[in-house]
Amino acid sequence: MTDLRRFIRDVPDFPRKGILFKDITPLLLDPVALQAAIEQLAARVQVPEAVVAIESRGFIFGAGLALHWHVPLVPARKFGKLPGKTVKEVYSLEYGEDTLELHADSLKREQRVVVVDDLLATGGTAVATARLAEQLGARVAAMLFLVELTGLGGRTRLAQYPVESLLQYEVAES
Ligand code: AMP
Numbered sequence: 001m002t003d004l005r006r007f008i009r010d011v012p013d014f015p016r017k018g019i020l021f022k023d024i025t026p027l028l029l030d031p032v033a034l035q036a037a038i039e040q041l042a043a044r045v046q047v048p049e050a051v052v053a054i055e056s057r058g059f060i061f062g063a064g065l066a067l068h069w070h071v072p073l074v075p076a077r078k079f080g081k082l083p084g085k086t087v088k089e090v091y092s093l094e095y096g097e098d099t100l101e102l103h104a105d106s107l108k109r110e111q112r113v114v115v116v117d118d119l120l121a122t123g124g125t126a127v128a129t130a131r132l133a134e135q136l137g138a139r140v141a142a143m144l145f146l147v148e149l150t151g152l153g154g155r156t157r158l159a160q161y162p163v164e165s166l167l168q169y170e171v172a173e174s
Helices: 031-042 057-069 124-135
Strands: 009-012 020-023 050-054 073-078 086-092 097-103 112-120 139-150 163-170
Touching: 031 057, 031 139, 031 163, 050 057, 050 124, 057 073, 057 112, 057 139, 086 124, 097 124, 112 124, 124 139
Parallel strands: 050 073, 050 112, 112 139, 139 163
Antiparallel strands: 009 020, 073 097, 086 097
16 A cells, blocks of 8 residues: 655644644655545545535545545635635634635535545634535535644544544644
C-alpha cells in the first residue's frame, strides 16, 4: 500500500507563526499517490448517496471520491460564493467567526452523505458543514479526512458522527 505520509510536507509558521501547516500539494503532484489516497479514503466508508466537500482543499478529495463512487458532489462554500438560494452556518475560528453555505436544493431529505475535507483540526469547520447538510434534512453517515491532527479535540467535537482519517499526527494543544 502506498505510504501517503511521504507526500505530506510540514511547513512551520504558515500561515502564521506557531502553526505547523500540513501541505498536501506534494501528494497532488503524484497521480499514483493521489489515486491511492482516494481509494484508501473510499474504502473506509459505505458508498454514500452524495459527497459534501469543504472549501477549498476538501474539493480535491471530494471530487475524487464523488467520481470514484459515481455520486453527486456538493460544495460547502465560504459565504457569498454560491449564486443560488442557500442555507448558512456560522462557526468560530481562532480569531472571530466565518460562515459556510450550501445551495438549498443541493441535497434531499434523508439522503445519506459523507462530509470530506483534507484535514481535521478542531472540528469546527466539519461540524458546521454537517449542520448545513442536516438543515436540508440529509443524514451525515460519516466524516472523512486525509489528515487528522490529534490533540486538538476534533474527534470529540465530532463524537456524534463516525470519523475516519488516513494519517494521524500528534499536535500539542496550544
Ligand atoms: P478545523 O475547523 O479547526 O478542524 O480546521 C480545519 C480546516 O482548517 C481544514 O479545512 C484545513 O484545511 C485547515 N487547517 C487547519 N489546521 C491546519 C494545518 N495545521 N495544516 C493545514 N490545514 C489546516
